[in-house]
Amino acid sequence: MNAALPVLILLSSLVPAGVTFFLAQDSHTLRNTLNLGGAVVKLGLIIWMLFAVAGGASYEASLPLAPGLVMLLRVDALALLFISLSATLWFLTTIYAIAYFGTKAELSRFFGFFSLCVAATTGLALSGSLISFFIFFELLTLSTWPLVAHKQDKPSLSAARVYLAYALPGSAALLWAIIWLESATGPVLFTEPPDLSALDPGALRGIFALFIIGVGVKAALVPLHGWLPADMAAPAPVSALLHAVAVVKAGAFGVVRVIYDVFGASNVAALGVGEPLAILASVTIVWGSVRALQQDEIKKRLAFSTVSQVSYIVLGAALASPLAMIGGLVHLIHQGLMKITMFFCAGIYDERAGVRKITELNGMGARMPWTSVCFSLGAMGMIGLPPLAGFVSKFYLGLGGLEAGAPWVLGVLVASTLLNAAYFLPLLYRLWFLPAAEDARGDERAPALVVPAVVTATAALGVGLLAASPISPLGWATLIVAREYGP
Amino acid sequence: MTALVIVLALPLAGALAVIALPVRAAVPVALSATALTALSALVLAASVWQGGPVTLMVGGWQPPLGIALQADGLAAALIVMSALVVGAVAMAAWFEMAAARAGPRAAFGFWPLMLLLWGALNAVYVSRDLFNLYVGLELLSLAAVALVAISGTAQALVAALRYMIFALAGSLLYLAGVVLVYAGHGTLDIGLLSARSPAPGDALALGLMTAGLLAKTALFPFHVWLPPAHASAPAPASALLSALVPKASFLILIRLWFEAMPELASTAALLMLAGLGAIAVIWGGVLALVQSRLKLIVAYSTVAQLGYMFLVFPLAGGDGSAQPWAAGAWTGAMFQALSHGLAKAAMFLVAGICIAAVGSDRLGDLRGLARALPMTGFAFALAAITLMGLPPSGGFTAKYLLMTSAFAAGQWPWALVLAGGGLLAAAYLYRPLAALFTRDARLPVHPVARAWQGVPLALAALAVLLGLLSAAPFDLLQIGRPEPAVEGL
Numbered sequence: 001m002n003a004a005l006p007v008l009i010l011l012s013s014l015v016p017a018g019v020t021f022f023l024a025q026d027s028h029t030l031r032n033t034l035n036l037g038g039a040v041v042k043l044g045l046i047i048w049m050l051f052a053v054a055g056g057a058s059y060e061a062s063l064p065l066a067p068g069l070v071m072l073l074r075v076d077a078l079a080l081l082f083i084s085l086s087a088t089l090w091f092l093t094t095i096y097a098i099a100y101f102g103t104k105a106e107l108s109r110f111f112g113f114f115s116l117c118v119a120a121t122t123g124l125a126l127s128g129s130l131i132s133f134f135i136f137f138e139l140l141t142l143s144t145w146p147l148v149a150h151k152q153d154k155p156s157l158s159a160a161r162v163y164l165a166y167a168l169p170g171s172a173a174l175l176w177a178i179i180w181l182e183s184a185t186g187p188v189l190f191t192e193p194p195d196l197s198a199l200d201p202g203a204l205r206g207i208f209a210l211f212i213i214g215v216g217v218k219a220a221l222v223p224l225h226g227w228l229p230a231d232m233a234a235p236a237p238v239s240a241l242l243h244a245v246a247v248v249k250a251g252a253f254g255v256v257r258v259i260y261d262v263f264g265a266s267n268v269a270a271l272g273v274g275e276p277l278a279i280l281a282s283v284t285i286v287w288g289s290v291r292a293l294q295q296d297e298i299k300k301r302l303a304f305s306t307v308s309q310v311s312y313i314v315l316g317a318a319l320a321s322p323l324a325m326i327g328g329l330v331h332l333i334h335q336g337l338m339k340i341t342m343f344f345c346a347g348i349y350d351e352r353a354g355v356r357k358i359t360e361l362n363g364m365g366a367r368m369p370w371t372s373v374c375f376s377l378g379a380m381g382m383i384g385l386p387p388l389a390g391f392v393s394k395f396y397l398g399l400g401g402l403e404a405g406a407p408w409v410l411g412v413l414v415a416s417t418l419l420n421a422a423y424f425l426p427l428l429y430r431l432w433f434l435p436a437a438e439d440a441r442g443d444e445r446a447p448a449l450v451v452p453a454v455v456t457a458t459a460a461l462g463v464g465l466l467a468a469s470p471i472s473p474l475g476w477a478t479l480i481v482a483r484e485y486g487p
Numbered sequence: 488m489t490a491l492v493i494v495l496a497l498p499l500a501g502a503l504a505v506i507a508l509p510v511r512a513a514v515p516v517a518l519s520a521t522a523l524t525a526l527s528a529l530v531l532a533a534s535v536w537q538g539g540p541v542t543l544m545v546g547g548w549q550p551p552l553g554i555a556l557q558a559d560g561l562a563a564a565l566i567v568m569s570a571l572v573v574g575a576v577a578m579a580a581w582f583e584m585a586a587a588r589a590g591p592r593a594a595f596g597f598w599p600l601m602l603l604l605w606g607a608l609n610a611v612y613v614s615r616d617l618f619n620l621y622v623g624l625e626l627l628s629l630a631a632v633a634l635v636a637i638s639g640t641a642q643a644l645v646a647a648l649r650y651m652i653f654a655l656a657g658s659l660l661y662l663a664g665v666v667l668v669y670a671g672h673g674t675l676d677i678g679l680l681s682a683r684s685p686a687p688g689d690a691l692a693l694g695l696m697t698a699g700l701l702a703k704t705a706l707f708p709f710h711v712w713l714p715p716a717h718a719s720a721p722a723p724a725s726a727l728l729s730a731l732v733p734k735a736s737f738l739i740l741i742r743l744w745f746e747a748m749p750e751l752a753s754t755a756a757l758l759m760l761a762g763l764g765a766i767a768v769i770w771g772g773v774l775a776l777v778q779s780r781l782k783l784i785v786a787y788s789t790v791a792q793l794g795y796m797f798l799v800f801p802l803a804g805g806d807g808s809a810q811p812w813a814a815g816a817w818t819g820a821m822f823q824a825l826s827h828g829l830a831k832a833a834m835f836l837v838a839g840i841c842i843a844a845v846g847s848d849r850l851g852d853l854r855g856l857a858r859a860l861p862m863t864g865f866a867f868a869l870a871a872i873t874l875m876g877l878p879p880s881g882g883f884t885a886k887y888l889l890m891t892s893a894f895a896a897g898q899w900p901w902a903l904v905l906a907g908g909g910l911l912a913a914a915y916l917y918r919p920l921a922a923l924f925t926r927d928a929r930l931p932v933h934p935v936a937r938a939w940q941g942v943p944l945a946l947a948a949l950a951v952l953l954g955l956l957s958a959a960p961f962d963l964l965q966i967g968r969p970e971p972a973v974e975g976l
Contacts, residue, residue: 021865066822066884066957068815068891109861131887135878142877152926161921168913171877172906179887179902183894 003061005049006073006126009083012042013090013122017115023108032098035111039091042122046080046087053080054479060128070187071135074128077480081329081473082125082253085336089245090118092452096344097237099448100351110150114241116143121246125253130178130188130262133254137174137218140250141167144242148234159233166217166227174214177207181262190261201271204263208273211258212280219251219314220307222284229295229303236347239299240340243306249332252313256329260484265320275406277318282412284311289419296358298346301423302339305382308416309335316397319409324400326477327393333473334389337460338381344453345375351449353442361427363436367443370450372431374457379424381460384417389464392474490531491541491558491613494566497524498606502599510595514581517598521577524605528570532963535563540967543613550676555615559967561741561821562612564960565734568825569612572730572832573605575946579836580723582939586843596637597724604630604727611735617665617675617696617747620739624661628654628703631732634724635716646715653702653712657736660699667692680747693751696743697760703736706797707767710790714774717786722839725782729789730832734824737796744800744976745817745969752976757801764797765904772911781841781848781919785834788874788915791908792827795889796820798901802892804975815895817972818964819888825960826881826950830873833946837867840940845930850919855928862940864923869947871916873954876909881953884961896975 016038023031049059059075097114101107120143123136141164149160178188180203185194196204217224228248232239242248255277259268268274288308295301312335316328348371349355353364365372381388394413401409444450467474501520505513535541540559547553558566580597607627614620632654636647669675671686705713713733717725744752771791778784799820838848840863845852857864873880886905893902953960 064958065879065954066818066888066961069884069887069957135883138878142872146924149924152924157921157925161917164913164917168875168910172910175887175890176902176906179890180894180899183891 002057002059005045005059006061006075009042009045009049010073010119010122010126012038012045013115013119017112017119020108020115021112025105025108026103028103028107031108031111035094035098035115036091038115039087039094042087043091046084049075050080050084053077062128068182068187069131070129070189071132072128072189073123073126073132074191075126076190077476077483078256078329079125081332081476081480082249083122085249085333086118086121086125086245089241089336089340089456092455093237093241093340095448096240096347096452099446100235100237100347106150109146113143113146114238117147117242117246119143121250124250128190130182130190133257134171134174134178137215137250137254138171140218140246141171144247147238147242148231150235150238151233155233159227159230162230163227166224170214170217170224173210177210177214180210181207188262190257193264194262196263196267204267205271205273208258208263208268208271211262212255212277215251215254215258217251218247219255219310220248220284220288221251221280221311221314222287222307225284225288225307228307229291229300232297232299232303236299236343236350239303240343240347243303243339243343245336245340248306248310249313249336252310252317252332255314256317259317259320268318268320274318274320278315278406278409281311281315281318282409284308285315285412285416286419289416289423292423293419297356298349298358298361298427299343299356301358301427302342302346305420305423306335306339308419309339309382312393312397315409315412316400319397319400319404319406321400321404322481323396323403324409325481326474327396327398327400329477329480330396330474331393333477334381334393334460334463337456337463338378338389341374341378341453341456341460342382344449344456345371345378348444348446348449348453349442352444352446353440355442358427358430360437361430362434363431363440364442365432367436367440370444370454374453376428376431377457377461379428381464383420383424387464387467389460392464392467396474488541488543490527490534491543491556493527494524494531494609495556495606495613497527498602498609502602502606505599505602513595513598514584517602518577518581520602521574525570525574528566531558532563532567535560535966536963550616550679551674554619555676555678556613557615557967558613560963560965561738561968563966564821564825564963565612565738566609568828569605569608569731571946571949572726572828573601575832575836575942576723576726577601579726579839579939579942582936582942583721583723583839583843586935586939596633597721600630600634600637601724601727604634604732608731608735612738615677617668617677617680619675620742621658621662621665624703624736624739625658627732627735628658631728634728635720637724638719638721640719642715643719646712646719650712650716653709657699657702657709660702661696662699664692664694664696664699667695677742677747681749685750689748690751693743693748697740700736700740700743701763704733704740704793705790706793707763707770707790710767710771713790714783714786717789717835718780718782722782722835722842725786725838726832726835729786729835730828733789733793734828737793737824741799745803745971749969749971749976752800752971754801757976760800761798761802761901764794765901767791767794767797768904768908769911772908772915775915776911776918779850781838781850781853782835784915784919785831785838788834788912789827789831791912792823792831792874795823795885795905795908798889798893798904800976801898802889802896802901803972804892804896815888816892817968818961819885819892821964822881822888822953822957822960823885826873826885826953829946829950829953830870830880830882833866833870833943833950834874836943836946837863837870840935840943844932844935846933847930850922852930853919853922854925855923856932857923858926858928859932860935860940862937862944863935866940866944866947867923868920869944869951871912871920873947873950874916875912876905879954880951881957882950884954884957
């Protein structure tokens with residue numbers, strides 16, 4: 001059982017992916033059952049495992065490839081944090097996507113790659129060795145491309161091309177880093193920190209930089225973030241899942257793995273590479289917010305907001321103090337919940353009211369109350385109003401900055417909060433306080449679109465309110481830091 | 488043992504039978520010979536896997552009197568890969584001819600040439616005698632040149648003529664080297680040569696043979712014959728030419744440098760071989776980037792992909808102590824030979840389907856084709872993943888092993904070639920992919936049978952599986968591997 005469970009979790013998305021490709025375009029019921037069924041099975045398995053891992057169990061499965069290439073799936077607390085998020089949001093996004101696409105064309109292709117993308121994210125989370133991390137990282141790149149290009153019109157194809165133009169050199173950098181490291185240390189497993197003494201500090205700094213470039217492309221670290229806003233040409237469910245959960249989080253998760261499981265926090269500190277990374281993350285946080293201010297399309301503004309917010313996770317990891325670490329990890333969940341809510345809502349505005357630009361949001365609060373409440377909750381969470389989720393993250397990050405002897409982090413957080421408010425509050429003002437345009441339309445007669453947004457918005461509120469409970473993301477992040485990275 | 492004989496004899500017998508029997512018997516005879524040979528190839532690989540190298544002394548005579556044939560792990564792997572490729576090509580050719588879009592000339596000439604080519608390939612894989620290798624190589628070249636010329640168009644004939652000039656020049660250089668070796672040692676058996684006492688002419692002989700083989704392997708700067716030849720043959724023939732034929736001359740190079748005369752390797756020679764390979768990777772990639780026809784892109788990609796294999800010369804061995812495994816670079820190069828064979832054949836068969844569907848392989852005419860032929864588009868994408876060296880494909884395993892050795896041996900500039908070549912491959916393969924997957928189809932599409940479309944898809948999937956299940960092929964390649972593969976040259 002201990003070897004089977006991780007494999008089963010992976011298969012719960014891989015099998016629907018494989019089968020969906022071969023389904024006829026109009027077998028909607030079968031396709032939907034398959035995809036929702038896979039998502040439910042996966043959630044069930046993960047919940048079971050959550051309890052087992054909290055009780056101290058561990059799961060591991062490996063497949064030896066050629067020597068040196070170890071495909072290892074291993075469940076640890078950090079992996080579970082990430083797959084719980086992706087499994088929950090996969091389930092909700094599948095419901096949303098089924099309603100969003102209705103009977104449009106090429107759905108078997110879409111859901112096939114969609115499930116493949118989730119399988120890649122799951123594999124990435126479960127990877128117990130650097131090389132299996134890389135394999136799933138690439139699978140994610142490749143399975144995302146057809147999703148971004150889904151509409152097959154000019155903007156989508158050019159967005160997809162931009163995505164590959166960033167992602168593939170990033171992969172090359174990552175592979176370069178992995179092989180440089182492994183040629184000196186042998187295959188790296190996350191359970192056993194590699195012996196870095198064979199490499200001199202200069203080489204180690206170079207390897208670290210390459211690692212950060214490799215995963216930083218996906219985490220949209222400035223200046224490697226250009227693909228993310230361009231990718232907003234993709235359909236709403238893709239933006240929601242990929243840009244709130246799968247791709248950017250894979251990058252952020254990679255940063256956490258590299259710092260804590262490949263190099264080790266103490267080595268990162270000794271090499272003096274943590275602080276430059278923290279500064280880069282801070283620059284990204286501020287720059288993403290500034291750029292978000294300049295956008296007048298809702299999705300573009302959300303995209304730049306993602307650029308900014310994902311770097312909170314990187315910042316938490318780079319500061320390498322326990323509290324900052326908790327803040328970063330918990331933001332992995334919190335940002336996912338808040339951002340997916342907002343992308344869901346952006347999709348609903350577009351689909352039900354034809355609203356894409358910020359100026360068109362005027363008076364939508366009264367016409368589409370559920371959507372607008374969810375959107376507002378997400379936005380206020382991002383700004384960091386207590387007791388919403390974003391506040392908890394920022395609070396821990398700030399404390400962590402002080403703990404790590406980097407009080408300037410507080411300045412970054414304050415600046416970011418002000419900027420967040422500056423780019424989100426005008427939207428809320430338009431939603432609720434400005435009169436609607438004469439010809440405005442818009443309704444919410446699409447429960448399968450609205451309900452997922454309500455669920456995630458409630459969750460974003462709940463994880464903030466119940467942050468003190470041990471089963472909250474905060475409790476889980478504290479457990480991870482205490483158990484695995486504790487001093 | 489029996490399997491080894493069948494693998495060698497049956498394709499040749501099949502070729503003769505196809506010529507001798509009436510035309511309507513040609514397809515059944517050719518297909519059954521193909522199936523039986525492919526089956527024997529699997530049996531042979533299984534017995535190598537279980538019992539080590541399979542050796543056959545022709546007529547029961549030991550070298551130096553007789554000729555030795557031996558299937559070691561490398562030969563067995565290549566035989567199986569070739570069997571898979573030829574099997575797929577035979578099916579695709581059958582579909583293509585059934586769709587009656589290939590001329591009668593192609594139907595008449597293709598089957599015997601395919602079987603002849605296959606028999607010659609298998610002979611080269613298992614021969615342990617330099618002259619025997621020469622005979623196999625000549626037979627291979629003649630069959631290959633004829634396959635290029637099969638369509639009979641002026642363009643094809645020009646390409647075939649150019650190919651033949653290079654092939655003949657290469658053969659003559661090789662033969663001159665063989666004569667020198669025989670004059671110096673009185674034997675041509677690879678096993679005996681490795682234990683010979685050095686003679687003054689050895690370096691010259693090795694140089695001549697190597698130059699000849701480089702011309703046949705189309706290594707830069709001898710690559711100029713390859714793209715026109717491979718692009719003007721009918722698609723199934725191109726698949727054979729591009730996926731298999733260069734591997735034969737490369738294998739002889741490996742036998743010469745790693746088995747017969749490893750002590751002659753000088754640093755300068757190794758650097759030159761790998762350097763030419765590196766230039767081929769870059770130059771082939773750049774030229775592939777500017778082509779506007781699918782078959783030419785795929786053909787220039789062959790020039791680039793063959794270049795990787797030459798990195799084995801300086802990298803073999805690496806710093807064994809730093810790695811938890813041995814013979815990384817050597818095995819990596821062989822993985823490259825195997826995965827390139829499968830993926831490249833898949834790509835040419837895709838090109839054949841495209842030509843059958845829209846009557847052209849210009850990128851502009853292929854726009855939107857994946858909508859009508861989704862399996863074909865998917866097959867091309869899978870094959871592209873292997874050629875780019877992305878995980879979890881066989882191409883990735885090859886690159887990983889070569890790159891790790893490059894770092895471990897402290898020769899990281901070669902790793903730059905591997906990484907850069909992968910990005911270049913992504914760039915030149917993106918253009919056909921993007922064309923296939925756009926929405927606006929330009930030309931009306933003739934229907935193509937699903938079974939036909941499944942053939943390249945299966946090959947491309949095998950190329951990916953080669954990486955996903957790389958443990959078994961890795962172990963197979965270690966059977967009977969030469970000592971310098973571990974120690975380095």
